[in-house]
Amino acid sequence: MKLIGSFTSAYVRKARVVLAEKKLDYQFELENVWAPETKIVASNPLGKVPCLVMEDGSTMYDSRVIAEYLDTLTPVCKLLPANSRDRANVKVWEALADGVLDAAVLAYLERTWRPGEQQSQAWFDRQMGKVHGGLAVMAENLGEQPFCMGIHYTLADVAVGCTLGWLSFRFPDIDWRSAYPNLARLFDKLSERPSFKDTVPRTH
Incomplete structure (x- = not known):
């Protein structure tokens, strides 16, 4: 497998953390989707990362789809529960974390990419x-739970940790x-995991 992505994207980080937790081998290909010469649309017509390229050349996106697929490949560190309600709850956590990230990315782009006179404060x-x-x-x-879903580490924690790290x-x-010391405690605990240590956001 090959994962196309960047060192700065929290969505890519989520996929990389899952790959590490599942102990799956893959090739990581850096791609700057903002560069004029980017070739990402050849793999993902939406022009976004992460994009997972399978052995047969087929591709998969976005991070939520990739993470769910990767969890089925090996029983090591199951990140999604088999129980339908628990599984849905994990996905709600992931949707919430990704939603916070979506909004933060839009705010960041507004402030850093759009010329000052064109920026909208509203x-x-x-x-x-x-x-x-x-x-x-x-x-x-x-609350005071050790992890998002209680005592078990799941994809919910991966998603929340990646969002907090990007913020x-x-x-x-x-x-x-x-403001939220319980989130800080969770993030500090997650940051000690090798999967998080090896994927800290960086610009190069």
Whole structure:
């Protein structure tokens, strides 16, 4: 298998963490989807990463689909429960984490890519409202549990950890650690796992 991605994307990081937790061998191919010479559309018509390329040349995207597929390949470190309700709850956690990330990425692009005179403060505030609202619900649902789903490490934790890591990377001014100490404890615990240590966001 080959994973096409970048070192900065939290969505790519999610796929890389799952690959590491599942102990699956793969080739990692760096791709800058923003570069004029990017070839990502040859693998993913949406022009996004991560993109998983199978041995037969077929491709799979996005991160949620990739993570769910990878979890079926080996019984090592099962990240999605077999029980339908528990499985759905994990996917809701993942959707919440990805939703916070989606909004944060849009806010980041608004502030860093769009010329100042074209930026919309209302648009930025709307996205950041989603970020802060999502973080509050994450913290409330986590409570004092060791992991998102209780005592078991799941894909929910992977998704939440990748989102929190990206917020620290791109929005260091958001003090979510002080606001939500239980999320900080979870993130610190996840950050000790080799899968997270080896995939810390970086620009190069």
